[in-house]
Amino acid sequence: CPTRCAYCSFVSFATKRLLSMIPEYVDRLIADLDIVFSVIKERGLTLSTGYIGGGTPTTLSAGQLKRIFGKISENVDIDSLDEYTCEAGRPDTITEEKVMCAIDSGVTRMSINPQTLNDSVLSGIGRNHTSEDFFKAYDIARRCGIKYINTDLIAGLPGDSYRSFSKSVDTILKLRPENLTIHTFCIKK
Numbered sequence: 001c002p003t004r005c006a007y008c009s010f011v012s013f014a015t016k017r018l019l020s021m022i023p024e025y026v027d028r029l030i031a032d033l034d035i036v037f038s039v040i041k042e043r044g045l046t047l048s049t050g051y052i053g054g055g056t057p058t059t060l061s062a063g064q065l066k067r068i069f070g071k072i073s074e075n076v077d078i079d080s081l082d083e084y085t086c087e088a089g090r091p092d093t094i095t096e097e098k099v100m101c102a103i104d105s106g107v108t109r110m111s112i113n114p115q116t117l118n119d120s121v122l123s124g125i126g127r128n129h130t131s132e133d134f135f136k137a138y139d140i141a142r143r144c145g146i147k148y149i150n151t152d153l154i155a156g157l158p159g160d161s162y163r164s165f166s167k168s169v170d171t172i173l174k175l176r177p178e179n180l181t182i183h184t185f186c187i188k189k
Contacts, residue, residue, distance in 0.1 A: 026064045030071050037075035047076055053087025053111065062097040069105030078106035085109040089152070091137035092129035099144040109178075110141050113152035117168040121159045138175060148178040156185035 040047070050072060057065065065086075078084060086102045088094050088110050102110065114134035116122060122130065141149055151172050155165055172180055 022060065022064065026060065026067060030067060033068075033071045033075070040075075046080070048080075048082050050076065050078075050081055050084040051087070052107075053085065053089070056088070056090045056093055057086060058088040058090065058093040058098050062095070062101045065098060065101050066105070069101065069107075073105060081106070081108075083109055083148075085111060085150075087111045087113075088137070088141070089113040090127070090129060091134040094137035094140055096140050096144060099140055099146065103145055107146070109148040109150060110146045111150040111152065111179075111181075112137050112141060114168070114172075115152060115154045116157055116160055116165065117171055118160055118164045121157050121164070124159045125157055138177075150179035150181060151175075151177045152181045152183060154183045154185050158185075 052068065052072075057068075060068075072078070084107050086107045086109075088098075089112070091112055091114060094112065099110070112134065114122075114129075114131060115125070115127065117131040117134065119130050138149065138151070153165070153168055153172065157165075160168075169180075169182070
């Protein structure tokens with residue numbers, strides 16, 4: 001992720017030194033995918049869904065995403081998948097180029113996660129985007145042709161009230177995403 005959310009319980013770091021290791025990370029991920037796909041083939045298995053996520057894959061450049069999507073396409077009949085998702089959890093990482101790279105690779109579902117549309121809460125939890133950034137990212141995904149859009153909200157974030165959270169839900173519903181996921185705020189150790 002480009003920054004670490006104040007509530008995040010995942011092992012993640014957002015330092016310049018570690019972010020500089022992304023090219024090597026992508027190389028190793030490609031090598032891991034080779035191993036996973038060889039096991040899948042050896043066992044005669046097929047995939048029904050694909051999910052690129054758990055964090056913010058769209059932190060990667062379009063070229064890096066293209067390498068990962070390309071490795072998947074080499075090994076999976078993309079047209080046979082019931083769903084192919086790319087999590088684009090941080091609206092400030094979404095560009096038209098990255099969305100088109102995903103679409104060209106067969107991605108049918110994208111998750112764009114504002115968590116809240118209350119800008120002061122976003123700032124307080126360490127997210128570097130605003131609600132306006134979310135609307136721009138959502139618009140890019142729609143205009144580019146993402147078939148299914150998911151958005152995540154978190155109820156009970158520090159500083160969010162019932163009224164402002166309700167406003168976030170109502171505003172998201174007006175956008176008519178195909179999926180809306182609501183999580184409850186929970187700090188994990």
